[in-house]
Amino acid sequence: MSEKKIKNVFIEGPISSQFIGDSIAKHQSKTAIGAHAIFAGQVRADEIEGKTVSAIEYTAYEEMANTKFHEIREATFAEFELSCMHIYHSLGTVATGEICLFVFVSAPRRKVVFKALEFVVEEIKANVPVFGKEIFTDESHQWKVNS
Template sequence: MERKVKKIFIDGRIEPAFIADSISKHSAKTTIGGHSIFMGQVRKDEIEGKLVAAIEYTAYQELALEKMHQIREDIFQKYPLHCMHVYHSLGTIKAGEICLFVFTSSTRRKPAIDACAEIVERLKAELPIWGKEIFEDDTHQWKENS
């Protein structure tokens, strides 16, 4: 079954209430026995003596959505999932705020856990999303994914 391309980008941080609402919507789905959630949070890293205050995320959105759609299709073929939700922030996200939310659900826990982990790794490796680290002194540098 071919799925439609889903929007994954959110302007600004991903709010805790949005995450809670996403989770609560699944309580009526009684065939689901396991969920896996990954939340990426901006760290206040120290780099060369300077502290990261925020990360400014940008993306080549059209290409990122196409690539995410292919990842989605691959994951649904590989794992028996009921649901998959992926959201990534754009704009300036402060240290301590959530910038990535991946949520998978399946009848059993293992497919949800494995699929969630694979989605995060592929998203980081394949999507044209960039982060500029903004330091407390207002200088900046492009972030390297690790």
């Protein structure tokens, strides 16, 4: 596994529902799979001190982030019996209601996919150097911190 090439997880702008649908469709030929689970992180219109978030602008320490995504991928395959896994994260501006993170795990049977999916998402939130700048409707901003 460690010889595998490090993939680029980042996509410029939001992740479309078309892209997510196509990703699922691509697995129709993999008939050993019996269960998919997906996580789609959506930008929320948080209200903070009377101002409303209209978008998040994402930046990342891309080289380190892709290395961390790779490590998370390897740790997940080591821990869970998965057939395959895909992770995509946005860079740049993603408006409220749009998708900024897409995690997709597949396995022969269902129970493992829920656990694996949660593991991957929590690892991403904790360990990948991605930074979200919350842009408010009045064009002011603040830097988001994961809770």
